[in-house]
Amino acid sequence: MALLEIANVRKSFGSLEVLKGVSLTVEPGEIIAIVGRSGSGKSTLLRCINALEGINSGEIRFRGEPVRQNMKNLRLLRQRMGIVFQSFNLFPHLKVERNVTLAPVLTGKVSKADARELALEVLTRVGLSEKIDAFPGQLSGGQQQRVAIARCLAMSPELMLFDEATSALDPELVGEVLRVIEDMARNDLTMILVTHEMNFARNVSTRLIFMNEGMVWEQGPPAELFANPKTEEFASFIRATKQA
Amino acid sequence: MTGFNLSQILHYQDLFLSGVLMTALLSCIVMFFGSIIGILGAVGVRWGPRPVQYALRAYVEVIRNTPGLIQLFIVFFVLPSFELRLPPFHAAAIAFSIYFGAYAIEIIRAGLDSIPRSQIEAGQCLGITRWEVFRHVICMPALRNIYPAFTSQIVLLVLGTSIASQISAEELFYMGSFVESRTYRSFEVYTFVCAIYLVMVLILKTVFAAGGRILFRWPAHD
Ligand SMILES: Nc1ncnc2c1ncn2[C@@H]1O[C@H](COP(=O)(O)OP(=O)(O)OP(=O)(O)O)[C@@H](O)[C@H]1O
Ligand SMILES: [Mg+2]
Numbered sequence: 001m002a003l004l005e006i007a008n009v010r011k012s013f014g015s016l017e018v019l020k021g022v023s024l025t026v027e028p029g030e031i032i033a034i035v036g037r038s039g040s041g042k043s044t045l046l047r048c049i050n051a052l053e054g055i056n057s058g059e060i061r062f063r064g065e066p067v068r069q070n071m072k073n074l075r076l077l078r079q080r081m082g083i084v085f086q087s088f089n090l091f092p093h094l095k096v097e098r099n100v101t102l103a104p105v106l107t108g109k110v111s112k113a114d115a116r117e118l119a120l121e122v123l124t125r126v127g128l129s130e131k132i133d134a135f136p137g138q139l140s141g142g143q144q145q146r147v148a149i150a151r152c153l154a155m156s157p158e159l160m161l162f163d164e165a166t167s168a169l170d171p172e173l174v175g176e177v178l179r180v181i182e183d184m185a186r187n188d189l190t191m192i193l194v195t196h197e198m199n200f201a202r203n204v205s206t207r208l209i210f211m212n213e214g215m216v217w218e219q220g221p222p223a224e225l226f227a228n229p230k231t232e233e234f235a236s237f238i239r240a241t242k243q244a
Numbered sequence: 245m246t247g248f249n250l251s252q253i254l255h256y257q258d259l260f261l262s263g264v265l266m267t268a269l270l271s272c273i274v275m276f277f278g279s280i281i282g283i284l285g286a287v288g289v290r291w292g293p294r295p296v297q298y299a300l301r302a303y304v305e306v307i308r309n310t311p312g313l314i315q316l317f318i319v320f321f322v323l324p325s326f327e328l329r330l331p332p333f334h335a336a337a338i339a340f341s342i343y344f345g346a347y348a349i350e351i352i353r354a355g356l357d358s359i360p361r362s363q364i365e366a367g368q369c370l371g372i373t374r375w376e377v378f379r380h381v382i383c384m385p386a387l388r389n390i391y392p393a394f395t396s397q398i399v400l401l402v403l404g405t406s407i408a409s410q411i412s413a414e415e416l417f418y419m420g421s422f423v424e425s426r427t428y429r430s431f432e433v434y435t436f437v438c439a440i441y442l443v444m445v446l447i448l449k450t451v452f453a454a455g456g457r458i459l460f461r462w463p464a465h466d
Binding site: 050052071075076077078079080082083085087089090091092093094102103106107135136137138151155 | 362363365366368369370371372373374376380381384385388460461462463464
């Protein structure tokens with residue numbers, strides 16, 4: 001069964017239609033990179049996937065279950081997918097350990113006694129075990145983003161969503177976060193990455209999606225797509241990103 | 245009047261002491277119930293159904309835009325005509341809780357508003373309940389943001405309890421006035437009472453400052 005099925009999803013903010021019939025199926029193990037111009041609806045699509053935004057029509061199913069449903073089931077679904085935001089969104093008042101183990105403890109995934117061990121394990125995966133007792137405000141942007149990733153990993157998600165995880169970082173901090181994501185990709189975690197890092201999208205993803213005007217405009221294996229863009233829109237998008 | 249002489253009024257130290265205790269007790273009770281009104285009210289204003297929001301806003305506006313003294317008189321003098329006769333201390337506790345609660349709602353609501361949406365969303369995305377998001381994500385940062393405003397409001401409350409003397413609640417200022425009427429040492433009495441209020445407030449502020457240091461250990465700018 002597909003991990004995620006997005007069928008003909010439409011989403012408007014007032015009179016502005018942002019998603020104009022998006023369809024996309026994600027199989028377990030896939031690494032999907034989504035690229036596209038600013039305003040093309042990439043973030044909105046990710047937010048619809050975990051129901052931070054409602055949709056106007058169409059359907060989104062996660063392992064066959066519709067995402068739009070009562071709060072209790074939605075919570076259970078959200079526990080199975082992680083999302084990493086551009087602005088990290090760590091909880092500033094909680095130490096790294098608590099940031100990472102808050103949800104696992106509250107949802108009963110891990111006992112209070114075993115929480116620190118879980119924190120150490122996931123922080124080791126992002127290379128930050130020595131920061132377990134720091135507050136987010138004492139970390140660099142890159143470190144904060146890696147903690148945000150660890151916070152998701154602690155829930156053992158079946159799907160990871162990244163919304164421009166490196167866009168808010170100073171250039172010299174981008175690499176450390178991308179390396180962590182690459183490492184997750186090697187470990188067969190299914191991921192959807194919205195990104196502006198074209199090289200990263202090309203090298204890491206198993207499928208590239210070009211979104212344009214609220215639609216999936218082109219998709220396919222990244223190397224192929226970059227080599228032969230089928231539409232003028234994608235071709236000009238590639239040219240624009242090369243200049244930048 | 246021959247110079248500044250405290251010895252005569254210190255004769256009444258037991259009265260002053262009991263006044264101080266009454267003022268402290270009254271303040272504590274009002275702080276407690278007023279804060280409960282503030283928390284529930286702010287949550288209601290923020291997330292409650294429309295009619296609840298309107299009712300709470302009307303409450304806040306009426307209380308904050310009318311004299312506290314009159315509110316106190318209404319509770320003490322007007323309620324008895326509805327067969328609800330309250331001792332002065334009780335009337336003061338109720339009137340001040342209603343008064344403090346209205347200010348607390350405004351302050352706490354601003355605190356809730358100060359938490360960015362993205363923080364709440366990050367909590368929701370972890371699959372924890374709304375209550376857990378409130379308790380673990382919103383509460384402490386919001387409290388830190390309102391701490392200066394909220395603690396100054398408490399200081400104003402402590403000083404403001406002196407108007408309870410107008411309905412003969414036997415708090416500090418009432419006791420002072422009583423001693424003055426016995427000794428005619430107005431200058432000494434009121435200076436002394438002022439000094440006691442000052443000491444009480446300074447102690448309170450020290451406690452608040454220490455509490456803030458203990459509660460808010462994380463770096464201020466994230
Ligand atoms: N909550 C909202 N209310 C109103 N309009 C919104 C809202 N969120 C997004 N939009 C609009 O929807 C459109 C798509 O936004 P979205 O954030 O999905 O784009 P994006 O592809 O992620 O762009 P970027 O690359 O700049 O992040 C934009 O025109 C944006 O202004
Ligand atoms: Mg975006």
